[in-house]
Every structure is written in C-alpha cells, then in structure tokens.
Amino acid sequence: MGFGFTYDEDQLSLQRTVRKFTDNEIIPVRQHYDETEQFPWPEVKKMHELGIHCMNAPEQYNGMAFSNVTLCMVTEEICRGCLGIAITPLANMLASEPVLYGGTPEQWDWWFPSICQEGKLASYAVTEPGAGSDVANIATTCRRDGDYYLINGVKIFITNGRHADKFTVLATHDRSKGNRAQSFFMVDAKTEGVSIGKSEHKMGMRCSETSEVIFDNVRVHKSMRLGEEGDGFKLAMKAFNSSRPFIAAASVGVAQGAFEVARDYARERKAFGKNIASFQAVQFMLADMAMEIEASRLLYQKAAWLLDEKLMAADLSAMSKCFAADMAMRTTTNAVQILGGYGFCRDYPVEKMMRDSKILQIFEGTSQIQRVIIGKSVIG
Ligand SMILES: Cc1cc2nc3c(=O)[nH]c(=O)nc-3n(C[C@H](O)[C@H](O)[C@H](O)COP(=O)(O)OP(=O)(O)OC[C@H]3O[C@@H](n4cnc5c(N)ncnc54)[C@H](O)[C@@H]3O)c2cc1C
Known part of the structure; x- marks a missing residue:
C-alpha cells in the first residue's frame, strides 16, 4: 500500500x-x-x-x-x-x-x-427540534404495522428539503432504548403524509434550501428500511464519517476563495504610500492563511484516503472537519480584515464567505462534537 x-x-x-x-x-x-x-x-x-x-x-x-x-x-x-x-x-x-x-x-x-x-x-433527514448533536435522542417514531412502518415526527434544518425527491430518514422504534432502536428508511417525498414546513432564512449559504420536513403517519414498506431493524444509528455514524472529509474539503474551498481575494487586494491596495502587502503584519496574516489552508488540505486528503483504503477512521474524519471548519472561519474573518472597510461591504465577496463559513462549524457535527469524538479517541 x-x-x-x-x-x-x-x-x-x-x-x-x-x-x-x-x-x-x-x-x-x-x-x-x-x-x-x-x-x-x-x-x-x-x-x-x-x-x-x-x-x-x-x-x-x-x-x-x-x-x-x-x-x-x-x-x-x-x-x-x-x-x-x-x-x-x-x-x-x-x-x-x-x-x-x-x-x-x-x-x-x-x-x-x-x-x-x-x-x-435528495435529503438526509436526521435533525429534529429536540435533537441535533444528540442523534441518539431523536423522537421521530417508526411503528411496525404488518409489512409496513408508520413514520411520525418532525425533522428540521433539512438541506434540499423542499426540493427533494427522496429522503433518508432516521426514526426510532423505542426512544427509551436510545441509539440501539433506530432505523433508517428511504422515503419518497410524494408519499401521503410527507409535507414541508417552513424554510429557514439564514446568515450564510442563503440560496440553499433548508426546511422543516413533517412525517404524519407516513406508510413505508419494510423493503424501504436500510439494513436490519436497529442499524440506523450505526448507518448515521458511518455516513458522518464519510461526509466529514468532504465538509473539510468544502471548508478549504471557501478559505482558498477568501485567501485569493485578500492576497490580490493586498497587492493592489495602497496605504502610507505602499502596497499593504508590503506590511509585515498583512503578510503574516496571508502567510498564516496559506499555511493553515495547506494543513487542512493535507488532513482532508488523508481522511479521504483512509476511507478509500477501507481504513475508516472516525477520529481522522472528525479532525479533518473540525480543523478545516475552524480554519475557514479564521481565514475568512482575516480576509475581511485585510480588505478593511471594503471587506465589510457587499461589493467584495469576503463578507459572504465569512457568513458562509459559520455553518461549517455547526452542521454534520459541531466543532465541539468533533472534539468530543477526538477526545474519546485520544484518551482511549
Ligand atoms: C443550514 C443548515 C443545514 C443543515 N442541514 C442538515 C441536513 O441536511 N440534515 C440534517 O439532518 N441536519 C441538518 N442540519 C442540522 C445540523 O446538523 C445541526 O444543527 C447540528 O448537528 C447541531 O445540532 P443543534 O442545532 O440541535 O445544536 P445542539 O445540539 O443543540 O447544540 C447547541 C450547542 O451545544 C453544543 N453541544 C451540544 N452537545 C455538546 C456536547 N456533548 N459537548 C459539547 N458541546 C455540546 C454544540 O456544539 C452547540 O454549540 C443543518 C443545519 C443547518 C443550520
């Protein structure tokens, strides 16, 4: 290898x-x-x-x-x-x-x-009003009824929700049994009982669709259950392990975009008779950005490579996502700083990039939850 x-x-x-x-x-x-x-x-x-x-x-x-x-x-x-x-x-x-x-x-x-x-x-429907980080605590139920299940509950913050043709939905057979009693289902958005609630108006990623999805006695055949009864939580965690490197890569992309705007601006903008890029304070900000982007890129590449080699490592996935998301927030904030007052205005894209970055520290496991995963791994 x-x-x-x-x-x-x-x-x-x-x-x-x-x-x-x-x-x-x-x-x-x-x-x-x-x-x-x-x-x-x-x-x-x-x-x-x-x-x-x-x-x-x-x-x-x-x-x-x-x-x-x-x-x-x-x-x-x-x-x-x-x-x-x-x-x-x-x-x-x-x-x-x-x-x-x-x-x-x-x-x-x-x-x-x-x-x-x-x-x-398609949409991944896991989060609920009462359970985001705490996936084991979801309240959407799936009650067996012959060859069917009846799904009841409300999912929130579902990306693509209003426009999705199909959903993967996590539900519980018995909430008191926690994560061992959950199953994932594929659900056609046109099934009777599926409806879309409010769409969110967001700080960033404003053109993406984020909505509430309501399941009211939705009848789903048992052939739509993924894996065995009770496999749901495990599948959710596998999905997150696979998705976190690509959210890390998304973070690197946003940061790279902001870095390029800030670098080009610093080369042109003059203050005190010089290009601001010639001031060491600005150069050091650009140097930190470049260094942290490269480190995050290497981390997502390693996490992705481990997945490709079937050596799935939950801690590496979490590290790549957490490190890159925190880095994107810092980098876009510093890009705004380098553009000064213009950075704060909409004529330049860096304020949007800063707003967009915030979600990277929140969805698919917050930066705190990634540290919980990494912490558990390092202490054994
Ligand atoms: C724009 C957007 C798109 C989304 N898309 C989807 C989607 O497509 N599908 C989907 O299922 N979900 C989606 N989500 C939901 C997202 O994954 C959750 O918002 C996220 O997991 C956090 O859950 P929460 O909002 O309930 O926060 P909470 O879990 O209530 O957390 C609140 C705060 O407490 C902290 N916290 C919680 N538990 C701990 C702990 N054990 N230790 C330390 N700190 C802790 C968190 O880090 C956070 O700072 C989306 C959210 C947004 C905003």
Missing part, C-alpha cells in the same frame, strides 16, 4: 475542468443568489450535466463513483466559488451515504436512477 501527495493526470484534468466551471458559472452569479435567496436551479442543472451532482453514486446508474480523494478535490474547487450553490450536490451525497452502506442492490435501484439520470435531489 503506497502513499502519495500528487493527483494523477485524470484527477488534474478534472480539477482544471471544475475550476474553470467555478470561475465561469458559479463566481459570476454567487452574489445574486446570496442576495435574492433564490434556489440556484440553473447551476444545479449545470452541475448535473458536468457529472458532479451526486459524486458518490455508483457507475451503473451513470454516477461518477469518484474515490473519496477525488470527490473531496472536486468539492474544494466548487466551494471556492460558493458554498451556498455547492451544498446542493453535497447534500445529495450525504443523503446517499446510508443507502450506499446499508442498501441492497434493489434499494440502490430505487434510490439512484432519478438522482443520477434525471438530476433529482
């Missing part, structure tokens, strides 16, 4: 393609979508045409079946442009993780074709 620090020719070519796409198709429209909060359907369709709509989907459904290393590389490139636009395909991937880990071939046949071929969207 080898270890390398370079992408191969195919990966480099893909990276160039996605970088060009980001420059030409995402960066010019990001401010419009941030201000209007419109869902970016045209860009979502273009990402589907480019093949990055659900990057972990298997090849037999026209999916790209990218390795984790490759899909993280692509994620960094699109998030350099706009996290709000890029989050839609990332949510498709997250929703698909429990299906990839727990699904049978028949279940894959039900889940993937509409996403891969028709460009439909």
